Amino acid sequence: MTQTDPALMSAETLTALYARRALSPVETLKAIMERVARYNPWVNAFATMNPRALIEAGESEARWAAGRPMGPLDGVPCTVKDLLNVQGLPTRRGSKLTPTTPVREDAPAVLGLRATGGVILGKTTTTEYGWKTPGDNPLNGITRNPWDPKRTTGGSSSGAGAAGAAAFGPLHIGTDAGGSIRIPAAYCGLVGMKPSYGRIPQWPHSAFGQVSCAGPMTRTVRDAALMMSAMARADLRDPFCLPDDPRDWRDGIEQGVAGLRVAVVRRLGFEPPLDAEGASAVALAAKILEENGAIVEEADPELPDIRAIFGRVWGVALARLVETTPQEKRELLDKALLEVAEREGGMSAVDYLGAEALRVEAAHAAARFHQKYDLILCPTTPTAAFAADDPTLHPTQALWRDWAPWTFAFNITRQPAITVPIGLDDSGMPRGVQFAAAQLRDDLCFRAARVIEQVVQMPSAKMDEA
Template sequence: MTKEICFESARSLASKIRERKLSAREVVEAHLEQIKQINPTVNAIVSLDEERALHSAIIADERLASGKDVGPLHGLPIAIKDTHNATGFFTTYGSPIFRENMASSDDLIVERLRAAGAIVIGKTNVPEFAAGSHTFNKVFGVTRNPYNPKKTAGGSSGGAAVAVACGMIPLADGSDMGGSLRYPACFNNVVGLRTSPGRIPYPKAALYSPLGVQGPMARDVDDAAFMLSVIAGPDHRSPLSIEEPGSVFSTNFNRDLKGLRIAWSADLGGILPVESEVRRNLEQQVRIFEEMGCYVEEACPDLGNAEEVFQVLRAYEFELTYSDLFDRFKEMMKPSFIWNVEKGRNLNAMKMGRAENFRFQLYNHMRAFFEKYDALLLPVSQVPAFDADIEYPDSIDGVQMENYIDWMRSCYYISATGNPSLSVPSGFTKEGLPLGIQIVGPPRGDYEVLRIGAAYEQATGYGKMRPTLALRQDVELS
C-alpha cells in the first residue's frame, strides 16, 4: 500500500482521510517509509522528525473521530522549505551559520498550512540562502535528481521538487525570485507556480519588492491549485497582499481552450541562447495547443531591459536582507552569494532609478502584450538538468555564462515583470531528463495560467511519468 498511498493525489488522500477510508497515521507512515527508502539516494528531506510526525497524525485522527471541524489538508504530511520557519524545526537556510537555528514561530505560509490540517514532518533542502538554482550546501550536501542522480535537482526549491516527485510528500511549499519554483519543477517533472506578488502574502525585509514570491508545488495542476486555495488570500502583514480569497482556486477548471490567443517564443525574440533539444521540445508543445483549438503564433513582448531590472533589484534586495549577516560571517559564505551581496553594495541612486524606470516600462510592455494574447509559452530552462558536481552551466549553445544566475534568464526575465508563471512537464530529453513548459499569464492571472496548464497537462500526460527510482520496492543506496 505504501506506493499507492504515496503517489495518490493530495485531493484524493485528503478526501479519504475525511471519509475515514484511510487514517492520517496510515498516510503519514506510508510517506515516512517512502522517505526511508528513497531519501538516502536523493537527499531531499532534511531535519526529519518521525516521532513528531506520528504523534501529530494520531492527534489528527482523534480530532476527526471526535467530530471536530478539520481543514482541507487535514492529515497530509508536508515538509517545509528550509528557508521558511516552522516551529520546532531547524531553519538552517542551508548555511553553517544557522545549523542550530531552531524556529520559535511559523512563517505566514506555514501558519496557513498547519491551520488547514497539514502535518509538518521535516524540511526540504535548499542552496545556501536559496541563492541559485542548484541545491547544495555545506550543512546537508547535494540534492540529486531522481531521474538521474548524477544531475542537478534545480533550486532553490530543489528538495521540495524531488520530495514531491518521489512520493515522499504529496505537496510542497516553495519560493521563487529568479525561478526557484519553476526550475526544480521542470527538472523533476512536477508542477510549480510562481504566483503574482501578493497572492500569497510574504512579509520580508524588502517589504514592497515583487521579485520574491511564494507558491505551491505538486505532481499535477489540480493539486497545485488545491494547495494554493489554502495558502493564498489577504493578510495585512504584507502591503502587496491581494484581497481576493484563496477559495477562488478550489473550483474545477474549465479545460476547454478553444479560441484562446497563445503566443510562444523559444528565445524571447533571439535575446536568449537555448539548447537545441529544449527548442525542439517547445515547438512540439506549440502544436498541442493548436490541436486544442488555440490561435497560436510566434511572438513575445520586449524584455530587452529585464536583465538590468532583475540584476540590479535582486542585488539591492540581497544587500538589504543580508547586510548585517554579511559583515559578521562573510568568510563562511559561498563565493557566488558574496558576489551578489557585494553587487548590491556597489549600487547607487542612479542605478536604482534607472532599474525602476525600466521596470515601469516592462510592466507596460507586458500589459499591452496581454491585451492581445491570453498566455505566453516559453521554455522553463534554456538547458536540461546539468551535472550535479558543477554549480551552474558555463555556457549555453556556445554562449558563455558570466555568473551563477546568468543561465536562468528564461525564468528571471519573467520575474522582473511580476507576471504569474506556471511550470508544467513537457516531455523528456533523449537521455530521459524531464523538460518543462512555462505558461506566463497577464498580471494577477494566476487562475488562468493554472486553467491553461490543467488543460495542457490533461492533453499530454507527461507529468504522470514518475521516476523509476521512486517506484522500486528496494532501492540500492548510493
C-alpha cells in the same frame, strides 16, 4: 511503487480515501516516512524533519473519524522550504550563519496549510539564502535529482523539487525570486506555480524584495490549485498582500483553453538560449493547445532587455547580505555568493532607481501584451538538469540570468507563471514548459497547464534504477 501506494497519491485522492475510511493519515505518513528513510540518504531533500509529524497525523485521523476534518488538506503531508518559518523548527536558510533555535511563528503560507489540516513532514533544503540555481549549500551539501542522482534538482527550492519527485508527500512549498520554484519543478518533473505578486502573503519578507513569492510545487495541477487555495489568504503581517480571496482555485480549472489567444514567445527583451529538445517541447505544447481550441501564434512582447535589471536587483541584495554579515564570519558564506556580491553589488542609488524604472517599463509592456494575448507559452529552462557537481562549472555561472533566462522576466513583471511537465527527453530527464498570464489571472495558468497534463501522461521517477 504503485497507484495503491499512498506516497504516490495526490492530495485530492488521499482526502477522498480518508473520507471513506479506506485510508488514514497515519498510514499515509508512515508510508512516506518509509520512503524518506530509504531514499533520502542519497537524495538529501530535507534540512530538518518535524518531530511532531506523527502526532499531527494522529490528530487528523481523529478528526476524520469524528467526521469533522479541518479542511480540504486535513491529514495531507506537506513540506516547507527552509527559507520560510515553521513554528517549532529552526529556519537555517542553507547557511552555517543562521541560528539553530526554533522560531515562534509560522510564515503565512505555512499557516494556511495548517489551517486546513496539512501535516508538516519537515523542511526542505535550499541554496544558501536562495541565491542560486544549482541545488547545494554549505550547510546541507548537495541535493540530488531523484530521476538521476548525478544531476542537480535545480534551485533554489532544491529540496522541494527532490521531495516531490521522490514521492516524499504530495504538497511542497517553494519560493521564487527568479525561477526558484519553476526551475526545480521542471528539472524534477513537477508542476510549479509562481503566483501573482501578493497572492500568497509573505512574512518575513525576502531579502530579494518584491520579486519573490511563495508557491506550490506538486505532482498534479489540481493539487497545485488546491494548495494555493489554502495559502492565498490575506495576512496582516504583510502590508503588500492582495485582499483576502477565499476562492477554490480548482474552480474552472477544467474549462480548457478553447478560444484563448496564446503567444509562443522566443524573446523576453533578449533571446534566451534553448536546446533542440526544449524547442521541441514548446512545439508539442503549442500543438496540444491548438488541438484543444486555442488560437496559437508567435509574438514578441517587446520587453526591454531586463538582464541588467535582474543582475542589479540580485547583486545589491547579495551585497547587502554580505555587508550585514560580520567580517570574521563571511568565510562561512558560499564562496561563489561572495564573488557575485562583489562583482554585481556595486552601484549608485541613481543606477538602482534606473533599474527600478526599467522594471516598471517591463511590467507595462507585459500588461499591454496581455491586452491581446491571454497567455504566453515559452520554455521553463534552456536545457534539462545539468550535473549536480560539475567541476567545470564556474561559480558565477550560477547567477540567475545565466541559468534562468526564461523565468526571471516574470518575477520582474510580477505576473503569474506556471511550469508543467511535457515529458522526458532522450536522456530520460523531465522537461517542462511555462505559461504566464496577466497579473491576477492565475486561473488561466492553471487551465492551460491542466490541458497539457491531461494529454502528457508523466511517469514517476524510477528511483530503484537511479
